[in-house]
Amino acid sequence: MLKKFALLLMVALLMVMGVGGSVVAQDVTELTIWWAQWAPADFLQQVGNDYEAATGIKVTVVQTPWGDFYNRVGTEWAAKGTSYDLIVGDSQWVGQGVTQGHYVDLTDFMVSNGIDKTVTPATLQYYGEYPPGSGKYYAYPTEGDANGWAYRKDLFEDETNKADFEAAYGYALDIPQTWEQLRDIAEFFTGRQEGLYGVAVYTQDDYDAITMGFENIFFSYGADWYDADYNVLGVVNSPEAVAALELYRELYQFAPPGTNDAFFQEMNDAFTNGQAAMIMNYFAFFPALDSDANPYRDATGYFVMPTGPGGERFAALGGQGISLNSYIDDARKQASLDFILWFAQEDTQRRWAELGGYTCNINVLESEEFLNQTPYNRAFAETMTFVKDFWNIPEFGQLLEPTQRYLSSYIVAGQGTAQEALDALAEEQDAILVETGVIQP
């Protein structure tokens, strides 16, 4: 009751102060937000319901299955459509949304209202900024997300397992600190019990799953997708990248058979079926493991990405920022900005986190209340300090397609060597970047 009153008061104050500029948004009675179909979108709808209760403006979150989301958005962009006011778009879309004019520049709005200072720098950079380092923002970081790990504590704490592991590998069985240790543990648990495998990793090749899974090792091994001048030759296929790819394929050998087309759902399935001792997944999908659907719920632990040989540690970034459709009229733009401003307030972000949304708000992330809210929030908060993302330039889709293909060819199909796969990928990416004018031949 008190919270509702506080919300009402805050919205009333914002209205009285006339925050948001000169255009009056009073005619707008509803707002439409597009997002992918998953639990955080349901949470956003609940937050939207709070907004309606406070302001009378109805907020509808339209959800599209992940596999079709980009296609739907792309079609709407092509038509310069106004079917939505706000979009919670993937981090890789920012470059395309900006250069092709689909997103509104939110820099002045975010800076003048101090919103840019309320979120973690990494999320602001990857979800909202374009070009990188420019200080120009086009999205408010909404759903922070990254890859983490879930593991079976009962298996790790079993005395026999501990003794046998130490005898075999010469060090104690514990949460892996390095990728090499994770590989050893995956090998150890594979076949340890009937139907048990060491690990489950992303392998799906239709959008970005296998690339996101691989990136965790790739970045931690010191590899990158491009150098300071956007060159890829010798970068994508560097020795570090090759070593990372070989390790990812090794991990796939310790995965349950049939996980050759696996993404978030298959990861959780492998875990709850008792097939995998460890799974990688986006934190956004861990709530399913902290429910009765997981028979190992009480024995489920979570940990952050291990480090690479050089001690570096990165996690593939998921998550999205909320952007404004540039094709809607000024009144709707103003109403949308009002919503973002309200959504970015600390109280709203606290409510967002309580519901299960992954806030990017610094204060909320650091609060003990948030850290203890779920068994995985502590790992999430730590992970958000070392996230890294794929390309976010307009050509990301063209670059992603061969990446998925070559990674799948080597990891899943076992075709050729890691070096051959990455050499071919580097050449193809180079050709794309030259053709599109990103780099000179």
Add this chain to the structure above:
Amino acid sequence: MAQTSTDITSLQSSQATRQPRQRQMSDLRIMQLFILPTVILLILMNIFPLIYSLYLSFTNYSVIADKAPEWIGIQNYTTILSDQRFWANFATTGRYALISVILQTLIGFGLALLLRNKFKGSGLVTTLILVPMMLSPIVVATFWKLMFNPSLGIFNYLLGYTDINTSPLWLGDPNLALWAIVIVDVWMWSPFVMLLCLAGLSAIPEYLYEAAAIDRASAWFQFRRITLPQVMPLLLIAVLFRTIEAFKQFDLVMGLTSGGPGDVTETVSIRLYKLAFQGQYDTGMSSALAYIILIIIIAVSNLYIRSLNKARGA
């Protein structure tokens, strides 16, 4: 009053002149008027997109970019025809279509021969066999994906594989993935071939077999000289339809493997989809590829239709 009578006269005369005009509207004109809405719809929905996409195939254009199409001549076509990966896609499609259609023809025709003679419950058996082709391809792909799963699926178990570690990975093994799609396609569409063959078999006059029996013709001779030639026209129609469909196959492949692992099951339709959508949105290139596919389908169809006409003539 005089004025009124003049008005009526002029009205009558105008009606008189109008009525013969109405009568003059020919049947042809009425037909044209009825057809006109359909023609307009066809032009808007089919002809215009066809011509516009032909134009786009000669341009550098992305439908989501805020840039007008840039004319580049036949560059898209030369890129496609000189790219090894496109040829690999065509080879995959051809291999898939060939194996799939041959198996469907053999199984469908075999089933039709078995179901030709009525027996108790034959109607029910025929209906049950037809069920797969009535299902949505994406639903079929989804449940076959589950059945192929080496951990949870029943397919390997039915084949006698009980050890998960040695069971075939139907969708993950590059040597088996295309076969897995063929198995599902054959399961789904053999009934279609069977249905057409059954129609052909039921139309064969019984006296031909009676005459052959009197001449002591063997069963093989009867099959080769009576059954096969009589069924051939319908069989060729079934093969034509299935070949065109196999060439365009999208739903099953997308649902089962999405073209993977790697690109071993990437048919031209999947490639076209990836090129036209899924992050790339290369509208110009994908339009060119669509036209190449269209030309190939027309060419293959023409070959079939010629064979069909020959079979009819014979």
